[in-house]
Amino acid sequence: GENVEQHPSTLSVQEGDSAVIKCTYSDSASNYFPWYKQELGKGPQLIIDIRSNVGEKKDQRIAVTLNKTAKHFSLHITETQPEDSAVYFCAASTGSGNTPLVFGKGTRLSVIA
Amino acid sequence: DVKVTQSSRYLVKRTGEKVFLECVQDMDHENMFWYRQDPGLGLRLIYFSYDVKMKEKGDIPEGYSVSREKKERFSLILESASTNQTSMYLCASSFSRATNEKLFFGSGTQLSVL
Numbered sequence: 273g274e275n276v277e278q279h280p281s282t283l284s285v286q287e288g289d290s291a292v293i294k295c296t297y298s299d300s301a302s303n304y305f306p307w308y309k310q311e312l313g314k315g316p317q318l319i320i321d322i323r324s325n326v327g328e329k330k331d332q333r334i335a336v337t338l339n340k341t342a343k344h345f346s347l348h349i350t351e352t353q354p355e356d357s358a359v360y361f362c363a364a365s366t367g368s369g370n371t372p373l374v375f376g377k378g379t380r381l382s383v384i385a
Numbered sequence: 386d387v388k389v390t391q392s393s394r395y396l397v398k399r400t401g402e403k404v405f406l407e408c409v410q411d412m413d414h415e416n417m418f419w420y421r422q423d424p425g426l427g428l429r430l431i432y433f434s435y436d437v438k439m440k441e442k443g444d445i446p447e448g449y450s451v452s453r454e455k456k457e458r459f460s461l462i463l464e465s466a467s468t469n470q471t472s473m474y475l476c477a478s479s480f481s482r483a484t485n486e487k488l489f490f491g492s493g494t495q496l497s498v499l
């Protein structure tokens with residue numbers, strides 16, 4: 273089955289700097305790659321996703337890139353703000369309803385003011 | 386917006402007790418999921434369901450069972466709670482089985498088994 277590795281497990285950045293979180297996946301059939309953000313005391317919430325027919329997707333300060341050949345995808349947050357501090361999870365699946373998402377172990381991002 | 390409600394935020398139980406964790410969603414979603422979240426281990430899938438009275442095992446089903454008698458409600462059952470089941474439990478739902486779409490999570494239940 274699918275295996276998703278996520279790095280780093282913790283990340284500290286100065287406010288205004290960029291943050292990058294990387295994930296690799298094992299199943300070449302995977303074609304759906306979402307990112308979830310979990311704030312303290314809350315459940316994870318989808319912030320951006322990408323499908324394998326595109327290489328990059330952007331939403332304001334957040335972008336995700338996908339390299340299908342290398343089987344890795346990354347989350348980029350620019351101009352970080354204190355409210356970006358959270359745990360971020362990447363995930364992968366084949367996009368079929370028969371195969372639920374497989375999550376990475378998470379990255380705790382701290383943005384220092 | 387979709388609301389996924391978990392019945393308890395915190396729960397303390399004793400070893401050997403039968404424990405029920407309840408989850409209700411209000412948007413007529415077909416799919417419902419139970420995850421367990423532990424530090425350093427991420428989100429691990431326990432059970433999921435794509436329809437009423439349907440259930441499928443996830444990655445770590447041992448020691449758990451589930452019930453889905455109504456579309457909006459998905460219950461996680463610990464038949465005989467053990468200390469290694471102390472964890473944060475997250476319920477989630479999504480619209481359709483046809484494709485993997487956005488998951489909506491509840492706020493979680495922090496279960497302590499003493």
